[in-house]
Amino acid sequence: MKFITLLSAAYVGGVLRHPHEGSIPVSDADAKRLVDDEKLAEDVTEGFSDEQVAEVPEEAITIASGQVPAAELSNPHLSQVAPAATPEAKPARKGAASKE
DSSP states (O other), rough: OOEEESSSSSEEETTTOOOOOOOOEEEEHHHIIIIIISSOOEEEGGGHHHHHHHSSSSOOOOOOOSSSOOOOOSSGGGGOOOOOOOOOOOOOOOOOOOOO
16 A cells, blocks of 8 residues: 555546645556656655554545436536426517608
């Protein structure tokens, strides 16, 4: 396991992470990908003691299985609401502009 600090937003463990989050514990494979291959992070493992490295678990993402129900919206976006019934169309009014 290694600790990295992101230089730019990057996917770590399947989640978009940002530089303001500080040092992130990751697997050696993720560290190699982000530091050496993509140049999106720097390795800061040397700043941690062996005890600190052993105590912290690696970042792991678990994904729910099956369908995830959508939460009911208390304030839906206009695009998510059925259109209102349209009133009967009125004939167009003729303008009262001068004809000069």
